[in-house]
Amino acid sequence: MKKNDLVFYDSAHSIWKKSANNTSKGAVTKRDQIExxxxxxxxxxxxxxxxxxxxxxxxTSVSKEIKSILGYDPENISAAxxxxxxxxxxxxxxxxxxxxxxxxxKNLPLxxxxxxxxxxxxxxxxxxxxxxxxxxxxxxxxxDDNKNFVTSLGIHTEISHLKQQGIPILSFIGLxxxxxxxxxxQLEDHSSLExxxxxxxxxxxxxxxxxxxxxxxxxxxxxxxxxTVNSHRKNILKKSNCASVTELLVKAISExxx
Numbered sequence: 001m002k003k004n005d006l007v008f009y010d011s012a013h014s015i016w017k018k019s020a021n022n023t024s025k026g027a028v029t030k031r032d033q034i035e036x037x038x039x040x041x042x043x044x045x046x047x048x049x050x051x052x053x054x055x056x057x058x059x060t061s062v063s064k065e066i067k068s069i070l071g072y073d074p075e076n077i078s079a080a081x082x083x084x085x086x087x088x089x090x091x092x093x094x095x096x097x098x099x100x101x102x103x104x105x106k107n108l109p110l111x112x113x114x115x116x117x118x119x120x121x122x123x124x125x126x127x128x129x130x131x132x133x134x135x136x137x138x139x140x141x142x143x144d145d146n147k148n149f150v151t152s153l154g155i156h157t158e159i160s161h162l163k164q165q166g167i168p169i170l171s172f173i174g175l176x177x178x179x180x181x182x183x184x185x186q187l188e189d190h191s192s193l194e195x196x197x198x199x200x201x202x203x204x205x206x207x208x209x210x211x212x213x214x215x216x217x218x219x220x221x222x223x224x225x226x227x228t229v230n231s232h233r234k235n236i237l238k239k240s241n242c243a244s245v246t247e248l249l250v251k252a253i254s255e256x257x258x
Contacts, residue, residue, distance in 0.1 A: 006080060008083055008084065008086075008095075009057070009079065009080040009083045011095055012083060015095065015098045015099050015102060016102075017055060018102065019054055019105070020054045020055030020150065021146070021148045045157050045158045046065065046068065046069050047158075048062065048155070048156055049062075049063040049065075049155050050154050050156070051141065051151055051152070051153055052138075052151065052154060053150075054149040054150060055150070058078070058079050059078070060151070066156075069126075069158055070085075070132065071126045085124045085125045085126075086122055086123070087125070089123075090122040090168055093120070093167065093168040094168075097120045101118045101170075101172075104118075104181075105147065105149070106147055108147075110147060112178065113140055113147065114143075115174060115176055115178045116173065116174055117139045117172070117175065118136070118137065118172060119135065119136065119138075119171045119172070120135075120136055121168050121169065122134055122136065132158050132160050133158070133159050133160045133164070134156045135158075135159045136154065137154065137156075137173075138155075139154075162249050170184045172184055180195075182195065196236075196239040198236065201222075202232050202235060204222065205229060208221065209233070209245065210249055215229045215230055215233065236248065240252075
């Protein structure tokens, strides 16, 4: 890789190193919760997982699904190479979002760090040179008592079919009932924005709709009648001011309702 190709990566790495700082040996570990964390990350298309060494700016593992989505070998891909494939127009957003994410986590109480996930999108070239939009979701796996980060868990989902245009959007999603901060980059006071007042059941159905489940399948999975599912679907469209399921999918993803 040429020296000029490393400028973007080096800029990102400098942000990560500040987040890691001088991590103590007594790092708080969350490795035993990886499966729980994976289940908290929402998938709306083909996805792959990865773990990341924050201080060294390096992948420690990448799941095999990256091959079918982007065409890259999970055994040989480096963070520097990956970042160099991000669309030039989205690279400034990537750096800004990474810096804001670091600040956001540093300002959280220690017991809240593992209660939030980062979410934003960007375009990246696959092995054939085609641009694909990726939804980036990340949680902190390991950190110490000084809020220095050791390892993160991420998932990349292709959402080209849901968002073809528009600038990248950064959100912080609260888990286990914690408040979420949508379109964080546009908030002046960084207070959480309101989303449609969906009920718990409506959110369950919305997740299944985005996962391309039919009303018949949803009724079977939730043990309710198709009539009940369709009634919820109508309420979801009404509350979201959407005229179609396609519009609903785009708004749900772009405004981080899930």
